[in-house]
Amino acid sequence: MSDTSMVICPACVHEFRAIPEDVQQELVELREDAKRYKADYLSACKTVADMHEAATGRRGEAPWVGVVEDVAAAGRDAERYRKVRRGQHWSVIDGVGETLLGASLDAAVDAVPVVGAA
Numbered sequence: 001m002s003d004t005s006m007v008i009c010p011a012c013v014h015e016f017r018a019i020p021e022d023v024q025q026e027l028v029e030l031r032e033d034a035k036r037y038k039a040d041y042l043s044a045c046k047t048v049a050d051m052h053e054a055a056t057g058r059r060g061e062a063p064w065v066g067v068v069e070d071v072a073a074a075g076r077d078a079e080r081y082r083k084v085r086r087g088q089h090w091s092v093i094d095g096v097g098e099t100l101l102g103a104s105l106d107a108a109v110d111a112v113p114v115v116g117a118a
Helices: 010-017 021-056 067-085 102-111
Strands: 090-093 099-101
Antiparallel strands (some): 090 099
């Protein structure tokens, strides 16, 4: 047996030694596979979290609905803003009946801090 990191209960050593060498080797290989699969899983999770952050600007925050849904919602929000703004210098009427200038709308959107921005 080449894997010295395997911990075996002292009371069970005699039982482990009774297991054929090829089965012992397979157990060692399965343990190594499990470690590799765990590392791959954690790496994939980090990649998805990084992609979610890049798309939504929310760092260290779980998706509100799901990763794909959050990214789609961010795209819909951006599209709604573009439709409201439409490149005009004025866009909508504010809550007190005055024209809301496009520059004011831009400033209001820009004033909201991006979550997780460094």
